[in-house]
Each structure stands twice: as C-alpha cells, then as structure tokens.
Amino acid sequence: MVGSDTMVSSAALEQFKESLQMAEELIKIEKRIYKDPPPREEQKAVTGLRGGAAVLIVASWENFLRLLVEEELTNLSMHTPKVLFKNLPIDMQLHNVIKTLESATKGPNKKERLPDIEQACQFVINGTINPIVFIDTKSNPNSKAVTEMFKNLGIPNIFVRTKEDFERRSKKKVPDRFIEDKLDEIINRRHVVAHEADALRISRLDLNESIKFMKILAQVFEKFIQRHIKNIIKNKIT
DSSP: OOOOOOSOOOHHHHHHHHHHHHHHHHHHHHHHHSOSSOOGGGHHHHHHHHHHHHHHHHHHHHHHHHHHHHHHHHHHHTOSSOOOGGGSOHHHHHHHHHHHHHHHHOSSOHHHHHHHHHHHHHHHHHTOOOGGGGOOOTTOOSHHHHHHHHHHTTOOSHHHHHHHHHHHHHTSOOOTTHHHHHHHHHHHHHHHHHHHOOOTTSOHHHHHHHHHHHHHHHHHHHHHHHHHHHHHHHHHOO
C-alpha cells in the first residue's frame, strides 16, 4: 500500500530517530579513533563500541514498535465518536479479549490478582481496547514477532503489504523476503553480541546499513499502521 506521507509523524518515530543517534555517535567515535581492522591492543575498545551500537539499534527498534502500536491504539480508543468494539477487525477483537483476560490471571498469588481480573473483565464488558496486550515482542523483535504483532491488529502479511513502500523509500527493488531476512540478520547480530561478546565480526558497513534500513522500515510501518487506524475510524463509525 503506497499513500501520501501527509500524516503527522508519530512520537514513536521521533523518539526512534533520537535513539538511533546514540548508535550513530558510537559508530562515529569508533571510526574517528580506531583503525579498521583494529590491532590487537584496540580490539576490546572496538568490540565495545560496535557491540554497543548493534545492541542500541535493536533496543531502539523494539521500543519503537511498542510505542507506535500503543500510540495508535490509544488514538483509536480515544477517538470521538467512538468506534464500536464489534466493528474492529476480528483479529484485534479476539487478541484484545483473550490476552487481556490471560494477562490478568497470570501470577502466583491468585488473591492479589483479583483487582487485575476485575479490571480485565471491565475492559471486555465495556469493549475497551487494551493497548498493553498488543505490544509484547518477547524481547525478540524479529520478523516473526513483527508479523504476529501486526496480524493481531488486523494486518496480515505486513512485510508483503509494505514491500512496495519500502522499495519506493529505499529507491531499489528487493527480493521477496529481503525485508524479513535483513531484519532477522540485525536482530541475530544483537544476540551474538549479547551472548558471545563478539562484535569484531560486525563491520562499520554492517552497522551503517542497519541504521539506514531500520530508519526506512520504521517510516514504512508508521505510515501503514496510521492508514490502517484511519481506515478503521473512517469505515466503522456508526
């Protein structure tokens, strides 16, 4: 879906751009001070800077997804006139009800869960959107988690549906699974840094390309979900 970019930029996207600046600064410092490839005595410093940038990129991405979905669902729930719950996409209805009740009942002490259960029941009875249950990435915001997150919002096959817009913004054609594979590559790179403390395999080019890719993908997703929410409001108000 390709559309106008006249919609207001979300707070989520603005914060994402600011967060990525921290990773960009680490990359600039590493390039300015250290050789490439680094000699043995510089490897720890380079590992820290490149690894830190790789982790920050993914952390910024995960936070962006959570903030974007919460922001847009809050806008939907607060819209006047109200969009009736029964008129929301069926996947959104099901996920909202099931996960709201599930999250309220989790916990070792059942007595302490009563207030949460009562509130969850009120959400369901009143047909209230609960943004919190839509933003769980399980600390692994890869293509699978993203696909599931958008499906729960009534947007199946998010990567297929945004490929045209991604190509337009990146000004190049890409293979069918390029976006998913690139995202997973970036996420997996974070795992390597976190679990193996090995960032020397990450090049400066890798990091710069990752940031460029993430900026484009974030803009694509932001505009798509904004149009999705706008269309729900336009078509479903009774």
